[in-house]
Amino acid sequence: MTLAQRAFVLALSIFVVVAIVSTKGMRAEAQESVEKAKRAYELTTRLDLDYAKRELEGADPDRPEVSVTKGRLAIYTGECDEAVALLGRRELSADDDARQLADVARGCARVTAAVITKTDEARAIEVKFQDEHDVALFPLLVETIVLARAKLTEDLGVDWPKPTRFIVVRDHLSLSAMTGLPYESARTTGTVAVAKWGKVTLLSPRASRHGYTWRDTVTHELTHLAITRASADRAPLWLQEGLAKREEIRWRPPSPFDDRPSPEALVQRGIERKLDLPLDKLGPSIAMLPSADAAMVAFAEVTSFVRYFADKAGPAALPKLLEAMKNGLPVDAALKAVSGKDLPAWDVEWRAFLAKRPKDAAAAGPMVLGHPPKGLGDARERVRLAELLLAQGHPAEAARELSQVSEALADDPGIRALRGKALEGSNRAAEAYPLVAEPKDVTTSHAPWWALRGRVLAGRGDGAGAAAAFVDGLGEDPLDPEVACRTPETDPRKAAPGGPEAILCEAARAKVTPYTLD
Numbered sequence: 103m104t105l106a107q108r109a110f111v112l113a114l115s116i117f118v119v120v121a122i123v124s125t126k127g128m129r130a131e132a133q134e135s136v137e138k139a140k141r142a143y144e145l146t147t148r149l150d151l152d153y154a155k156r157e158l159e160g161a162d163p164d165r166p167e168v169s170v171t172k173g174r175l176a177i178y179t180g181e182c183d184e185a186v187a188l189l190g191r192r193e194l195s196a197d198d199d200a201r202q203l204a205d206v207a208r209g210c211a212r213v214t215a216a217v218i219t220k221t222d223e224a225r226a227i228e229v230k231f232q233d234e235h236d237v238a239l240f241p242l243l244v245e246t247i248v249l250a251r252a253k254l255t256e257d258l259g260v261d262w263p264k265p266t267r268f269i270v271v272r273d274h275l276s277l278s279a280m281t282g283l284p285y286e287s288a289r290t291t292g293t294v295a296v297a298k299w300g301k302v303t304l305l306s307p308r309a310s311r312h313g314y315t316w317r318d319t320v321t322h323e324l325t326h327l328a329i330t331r332a333s334a335d336r337a338p339l340w341l342q343e344g345l346a347k348r349e350e351i352r353w354r355p356p357s358p359f360d361d362r363p364s365p366e367a368l369v370q371r372g373i374e375r376k377l378d379l380p381l382d383k384l385g386p387s388i389a390m391l392p393s394a395d396a397a398m399v400a401f402a403e404v405t406s407f408v409r410y411f412a413d414k415a416g417p418a419a420l421p422k423l424l425e426a427m428k429n430g431l432p433v434d435a436a437l438k439a440v441s442g443k444d445l446p447a448w449d450v451e452w453r454a455f456l457a458k459r460p461k462d463a464a465a466a467g468p469m470v471l472g473h474p475p476k477g478l479g480d481a482r483e484r485v486r487l488a489e490l491l492l493a494q495g496h497p498a499e500a501a502r503e504l505s506q507v508s509e510a511l512a513d514d515p516g517i518r519a520l521r522g523k524a525l526e527g528s529n530r531a532a533e534a535y536p537l538v539a540e541p542k543d544v545t546t547s548h549a550p551w552w553a554l555r556g557r558v559l560a561g562r563g564d565g566a567g568a569a570a571a572f573v574d575g576l577g578e579d580p581l582d583p584e585v586a587c588r589t590p591e592t593d594p595r596k597a598a599p600g601g602p603e604a605i606l607c608e609a610a611r612a613k614v615t616p617y618t619l620d
Contacts, residue, residue, distance in 0.1 A: 132165065139167040146175050147335045149263045149300055149327065166193055170200050173207060178300035180230070180267060182210035202282065206299070209279030213271060226264035233272045235581075236306045238609035241602040242580055243268065243320065250321040250353040257349060259421035260328040267301035268320075277305055283389055291397040293389040295319045297326035308613060312516070312549050313579025322350035332424040338433050340381040343388055344408030345420065347401055357574065358541035365402040365409070367462030372399030381407060381449060410452045415441040481507045481517070488520050497527025515548035522554040534558050538571075549579035553588060586610035 138161040145154035154175050161168045173188035185207035194200040217230040220240045227244050231237050251262055271277050274293075278285040280303045281296040294305040294314055302323040307313040325346040329337050337345075351360050372378045377399040384391075384400055391397045412420055419440050426436035434444040441448070484503045491500035501524040504517060511517055522534035538555035552575030560568035575585035587607040 131162065135162040135165045136167050139165065139171040142171050142175065144334070146171070146178055146300075147330070149178075149331045151175065151178055151263065151300065166191075166197070166200075169194060170197070170203065173200075174203055177203065177207055177210060180210075180214065180228075180269075180301070182207055182214055186211050206280075206282045209282070210299075213276045213280050214269065217269070221265070226262070226266060228265040228267050230267075230269040232270060232276060233306065233308075235308065235609055235612065236270045236272075238602075238606045239270065239307075239580060242317070242576065242606070243270075246317045246320045246353070247324065250324045250349075253321075253353045254325060254328045254349060257352065257417065257420065258325075258328050258332055258345075258424065260332045260424075262328075263331070266324070266327075268304060269301060270304050270306055272306055273309055274305070277303055283387070287387075287390045291389050291391060291394055295323045296389070297323040297330075300327070302327065307579055308581055310579075313582065315547065315577060316580070317354070317577045318350045321353045322346045325349040329424060332421065333427040336427040336430075336433075337424065338382065339384050339387070340404045340407065341423075341433070343384075343401060344404030347405035348408050348412065354577075357547070359547040362546070363462050365405040366456055366459055368399060368402035369406055369456060370459070370461055372402065375399075378403060382445065406456070407449075407452050410455060411441075411448060414451075478508075478511075481511055485517060485520065488524070492520065492523055492527065495527070497524040500524045501528070513543060513545050515544040515546060515551035518544060519548065519550035519554050522558070523550075526557070531558065531561055535562065547574065547578055549575045549582045549585050552578065553582065553584035556585075557588060580606060581610045581613050583607070583610040583613070 138157055142154040142157040142161075145151075145157060154171075158168065158172055158175070163169065163172075169188050169191055173185045176182070176185035176188060186204070189200055189204035189207050194204070213232060214230060217232055218234055218237055219228065219230050220237060221228045222244050225244060225248055227247055229240055229243060231240075247266055247268070251266065254260055255262070269280060271280060274285060274288045277283065277293070277296065278288055281298045283293065283296055283298075287293070294310075294316070296303050302320070304316070304320065304323070307316045323346070326342060329342055329345055347365075351357070369378060372395075375395075377396050379396075379400060381403065384404075388397050388400045391400060422440045423436055426439055427433060431439060434446075437448065438444045443451075484507050488500040488503040491497075491503065501521065504521050504524065507517055518537040522531075522537045525531060525534045534554060535558050538551065538558050541555075544551060552571045556568045556571035556575065559565075559571060572585060572588065575582065579585060587610060
């Protein structure tokens with residue numbers, strides 16, 4: 103072998119050694135990036151978003167796992183355009199999870215393209231409004247979030263990442279685009295909010311003709327975020343929804359409409375109609391059940407079960423259960439560790455409790471689980487005519503139309519509210535008192551009924567009762583002028599110009615309803 107040949111062999115050997123070392127180094131770097139992505143994914147799920155972002159520093163941006171994790175994190179933080187760019191890479195199109203995330207990112211980018219962002223830095227709250235007409239809700243929304251977070255911390259022992267993120271959207275199409283919930287599922291079950299991707303997406307109360315219990319809904323969805331954080335997103339659906347239903351009314355004083363009918367009564371009625379499901383067979387989401395009645399029964403089942411569990415095992419069992427799952431125990435093992443019994447044992451005990459309860463007639467009453475009262479079609483026509491007559495200044499004629507409505511609807515709060523307005527229009531407001539004297543006399547909470555009650559009680563000198571009525575009305579429909587503009591606190595003639603009360607009243611008077619649920 104010549105000297106030149108020896109030199110070539112030596113050079114080739116050195117090249118091979120360097121290549122092997124380099125390849126091993128590249129593999130190690132790639133594996134490190136994959137591990138960083140896994141840790142960041144878990145941190146994102148727990149809503150430790152700042153830690154997740156730091157974990158991804160130095161990770162190879164060309165690794166598909168890193169791109170997907172960064173894109174998912176960007177959805178959580180609301181940086182939707184960045185998420186679209188990260189998840190739109192061609193090599194990710196073959197992955198189902200990446201494609202679904204990309205769809206959500208594109209939907210988020212569309213919905214948030216021109217949002218108005220309001221922040222309360224002191225309370226660590228960020229709210230994006232898709233529609234400028236909803237910005238007036240910000241002070242009430244902040245107040246609700248603060249009260250709800252405090253109660254959830256007390257009940258579940260959860261701490262809160264900063265900030266708490268909300269987006270208020272105008273319709274179900276936007277709700278679907280932001281969350282990935284199928285549009286038809288949202289419409290079928292009447293879904294008004296979803297807690298997903300580290301934030302709450304809330305349908306504007308304007309989207310329904312008379313609003314909905316939006317402040318309780320805020321608390322319900324915050325509970326989902328709390329459970330996700332406390333359990334590392336390992337809580338099963340029955341626990342997620344049951345706890346959320348339990349907590350949604352605990353942030354405020356009790357309402358006369360809580361538990362009317364009771365969840366136990368609804369479950370009993372659902373069993374009779376074969377609408378009940380096993381607790382661990384509810385599917386991926388109650389919002390994706392086939393009907394509103396099925397969703398109502400499912401919510402009642404999980405509400406009743408979780409309340410029963412908390413009553414028997416003690417309230418301290420709930421945070422302990424979430425912590426056990428966060429630490430990796432499956433739900434049955436976690437239940438047994440905390441309470442001594444697994445889910446099948448608790449289920450048998452709960453169903454025995456249900457079987458002993460007397461049936462509640464309210465669960466089989468009008469408008470509950472597909473049982474509309476007789477004469478509803480005629481009543482709708484007369485109610486609509488009465489509304490038109492009142493709008494044209496004909497209260498006596500409106501009262502005559504309403505007098506023909508079936509007695510089966512005598513406890514309907516909407517009809518009572520119209521009858522009260524007809525009396526007010528005829529200068530007989532004092533006669534409206536029997537219509538609003540007792541909340542237990544009507545079937546459900548209704549913003550115009552609360553407004554009528556507030557006006558009537560104020561006329562009788564009951565200022566405290568009137569104020570409480572208007573607060574309850576704000577919890578149903580804050581953009582109803584009767585609710586937002588008739589209290590001393592929200593009357594623009596008495597409220598400070600430009601203050602939150604005056605702004606809310608102004609927004610209510612200019613109420614724009616893009617799409618209604620009715």
